[in-house]
Amino acid sequence: MQNGLDNDKPTQADAPDETTKKQKLVAFNFDILDAEKTKSYAVAGLFKSDHGGALTRQMPELFQPKESAVAVVRLQLPSLAFSKNFDQVLVLDDASTNGAAGGKMPSSMPNAKQLAAIYSGVSKGAMGEASPFDPRATLAKPPAKRRHRNIFAGNDDGNGEGDYKHGFVDIGNIGSIASKKIAEQAFPVRAAEIVASFPYKAQVQEFQDKLGLADGPQVLSEPSLETTKDKVQVQLRAFRFLGVRLERRQVDAEGKPIDEQGKKVDAKGGWAEVDLEDGYKTLIIRDAKRFEDEDPKLLPVILDPRLVMRKLLTFGDRRVPPVDEYPKIEDELPGLKATVETLNKNPNLVPAGPSLINRDFSVFDVDPGTSAGSATMQPGSSGSRPPNGLTPAVPPPGFSGSRPFNPSSFASPGSSADKGVAAAYGAYGAGGLQAGQEYTIPDYCLIRLFDVTVEPGKTYEYRMQVRMGNPNFGRPDAASQGFARLPELPAKDWYVLPEKVTVPLDLNYYAVDQAKLDAEAPKEPKDPTQPKEPKEPKEPKEAKLPVQAVKENQTVLQIQKWLEVLKTKREEQPIGDWVIAERVVATRGEPIGPQKVEVPYWRETQDRFTMMEEAPRKAGRTSRGPPTVEVQFSEADEPVLVDFTGGDATYKRTQPNGAGQALPVTDKAAVEVLLLMPDGTLAAHDSAKDAADATRVSRLKEEREWIHNVKTTKGGKEQSTPFGGT
Structure with a gap:
């Protein structure tokens, strides 16, 4: 090696001048030389990748996911x-x-x-x-x-x-x-x-x-x-x-x-x-x-x-x-x-x-x-x-x-x-x-x-x-x-x-009237080949929220929100789940305010899921409606219903020569809704698209089943259902 260095000493001509110094003087990476290419150097033995001496360990390449x-x-x-x-x-x-x-x-x-x-x-x-x-x-x-x-x-x-x-x-x-x-x-x-x-x-x-x-x-x-x-x-x-x-x-x-x-x-x-x-x-x-x-x-x-x-x-x-x-x-x-x-x-x-x-x-x-x-x-x-x-x-x-x-x-x-x-x-x-x-x-x-x-x-x-x-x-x-x-x-x-x-939005508005959709939903046909099941004692029907009437200047929406925290007058209660206002009656030109909804939640002092209420339910207390709590869906300003149009229209069909009775005819049409959101943007909704939205439908189905299960599952100190049922 010493002979090689002596025979190949650099001359003055090899020294870089001030203008080329930065281009010629670089840090040398021993791992960048190919074994074959190093043979062209007089001191190739110093760099051979398959050298049998002490310097045998090269730097492995770090691979990445595929x-x-x-x-x-x-x-x-x-x-x-x-x-x-x-x-x-x-x-x-x-x-x-x-x-x-x-x-x-x-x-x-x-x-x-x-x-x-x-x-x-x-x-x-x-x-x-x-x-x-x-x-x-x-x-x-x-x-x-x-x-x-x-x-x-x-x-x-x-x-x-x-x-x-x-x-x-x-x-x-x-x-x-x-x-x-x-x-x-x-x-x-x-x-x-x-x-x-x-x-x-x-x-x-x-x-x-x-x-x-x-x-x-x-x-x-x-x-x-x-x-x-x-x-x-x-x-x-x-x-x-x-x-x-x-x-x-x-x-x-x-x-x-x-x-x-x-x-x-x-x-x-x-x-x-x-x-x-x-x-x-x-x-x-x-x-x-x-x-x-x-x-x-x-x-x-x-x-x-x-x-x-x-x-x-x-x-x-x-x-x-x-x-x-x-x-x-x-x-x-x-x-x-x-x-x-x-x-x-x-x-x-x-x-x-x-x-x-x-x-x-x-x-x-x-x-x-x-x-x-x-x-x-x-x-x-x-x-x-x-x-x-x-x-x-x-x-x-x-x-x-x-x-x-x-x-x-x-x-x-x-x-x-x-x-x-x-x-x-x-x-x-x-x-x-x-x-x-x-x-x-x-x-x-x-x-x-x-x-x-x-x-x-x-x-x-x-x-x-x-x-x-x-x-x-x-x-x-x-x-x-x-x-x-x-x-x-x-x-x-x-x-x-x-x-x-x-990342999907936590808050979603839909132009649907869930009461109408439920009424129009086809019932599952009974299989005539199956034997009739014996009648079981009927369970008491679960209380439901009242269906509010809709006036001429009103339309119906649905709101779904993944709620992190529910802020009430008494506390800030962590939820971490979807809450749904199934049927919200909104008035043209007015903001869409808080809604009374059913909210399942984990109550730490009962060590189980139960239903939230405005105030703790006392022993022996009964209620005509389901347990609800007021939810402020919009954390900032409330959205405003700017306008809506469309929907089912009914008119009398004209008979030729005035013969016979004029029969009423109903045309079904989608409702188009325009909302002014808190950030100043306008959001347009179509009831036909929103009604068919698969995410909305599946989320509503899961939430309804979850609420039913929470109401009917035993637990807590008394091993009873949330409101006293055994």
Whole structure:
């Protein structure tokens, strides 16, 4: 090498002058040279990619997702009922501590001892040092760019009929109230759920090729050389995910990027980072670190919690009938779906994932009811356990394992790869295969993110970037020592989601008269081949709202709104559900004001869903009408009915020569309605289109069924229906 340098010394002519200095003096990247091209250099041996000496490890390329899907979700979370200062929680003195009425036991609120453990602290830091964690510091934080304002405090409005005895307890003393149940309160969440598939197998192969490793198992088991500030080596794998960066920008109706004021920006601009930790951590605390069970079929492709944000527990399983509030958008990814089918068909394939060691608190990596930073032991080692919540009650068809195996050294016993890895690096955990099983590296693994800061009526475009640790960090055998100083693997590209997502409006007006639609709806014909069912005792009819008469200068509308909070004279009650004013009589030229509607809600002091009323119903009180409450549908100025035209018209048909009686004839025509909205825009509605609107129809049907079920489902202290029925 020295001879080569001596023979090819640069001359004065090679020195750049002042005008060309910037063009000739550039930082040299050792990884950009192709092995064949370097042969034209006199010192090509320094740069050969297949050099057999010390400098053998190149920088792997960081791949990005290949496919994605996005959907808007509206959730109703069972939150702790905090006091206004977030230093106390509401408890029920005489309620059962075995779980909420209608709730699955794994989904019920943790008992006081478990809750105290959640809020006492979490393990943080590379070496697992303890760090105090106070929920008040997060919940009482100014909302800044977060949509979810912390205004929902537990309300003590006195003991109504059916209420449990209740009161607030200091968070610091919560571990001493084992005999009392922690109350829950509905908390509304609007979010964009984003899923994508990451080319996991290709990324492992890229590491193998660029790092000169023998096979996939060696890639997944190689330790990192990262150290703490005190030069203590951290027990981390070189192949490890650090999370996902997510950015978004707002776009107009044409898909062009715009700023917050709606002005167009440069085609490449407008991107802003979405803080995945900030808003979601608040929800995790409120939800007492409870999560929905993962779909068993997806468990083989949930390889790393740093890529998958868990689905927060909702009230869905406590509704009658139970509902899943999360859409199955993972099924829209062909590559991931094929991987899932392959893994679930063969029970002997055990997916191999990266090891998880020394995990800090993260919204991507949380164990319900435990300190989030504790290490997860590997299968086969003493005290082995999977991350809490990832073990399905029933394994998926054809899949014997409950989750991917995260190996340390998992080549076949006695193989050269196993001996080499174990000898060089040791084992950070243990594990083995059952008879007939074999490891496999899946083609794709799952990515799941939640953006909880989306706003109704806006359209967003997203892009993401997977993050990984640098496998060459601190290694003297790295071909590029410049890159060896970077703790994170550089990412070249972003993955831009091809699908833009529009967040539907929370408030919708429709030009329909629901009373007429119900009267005209065809009844389901009876099947004459079926035997007649025996007559059962008739149940008392549910009270209904009166049908208001319509005058000449009036028309009828329907209003549907996803209501976050219902503000009454007594309190601010979180709802997190749709409320519908089925029939609103509006007058030409006048504003459309508040409406009396039926509103189901979760009453924390009864530990169940019930119907809201203007005032608590007293014992023995009866009412002719259904329980209702006044809802202000428009938070700003009220919309105004500017005008309407059309509708059914009746006239007398003229008979020729005056013969016979003139018969009345009715022509049906759509009603066209013009509304002046609070923002100054005009909204036109057509009754024919609105009547056929599938979203409106299905939402109304679901709301009617939900109201009926709430009224007739037993629960609460007396295990009766909301208003005393048994």
